[in-house]
Amino acid sequence: xxxAEDRTETVCRVCGFEGEVFWxxxxxxxxAICPCCGNEPDVGDAGVMGLRNYRGYWVGxxxxxxxxxxxxxxxxxxxxxxxxxxxxxPQWR
Ligand SMILES: [Zn+2]
Numbered sequence: 001x002x003x004a005e006d007r008t009e010t011v012c013r014v015c016g017f018e019g020e021v022f023w024x025x026x027x028x029x030x031x032a033i034c035p036c037c038g039n040e041p042d043v044g045d046a047g048v049m050g051l052r053n054y055r056g057y058w059v060g061x062x063x064x065x066x067x068x069x070x071x072x073x074x075x076x077x078x079x080x081x082x083x084x085x086x087x088x089x090p091q092w093r
Contacts, residue, residue: 038066
């Protein structure tokens with residue numbers, strides 16, 4: 001069995017965006033920044049309350065993408081925020 005510490009997370013804990021390595025071996029990948037919500041993985045994210053605060057703030061701003069080119073690519077494919085948010089692992093919702 002693999003512990004949570006060994007897992008690589010490729011889904012943003014805040015917005016559910018998939019495609020970057022955000023966490024590896026229980027540590028934040030400091031080079032990663034979510035092209036969608038702009039969250040940088042941080043040990044502070046280990047608490048679900050902080051994530052909920054950030055997510056609430058971000059959605060309250062209209063859920064702006066931090067990367068315009070990624071936004072164009074995804075919106076072109078019919079990106080849907082609520083659908084993406086279903087990717088958020090249950091423990092971070
Ligand atoms: Zn995100």
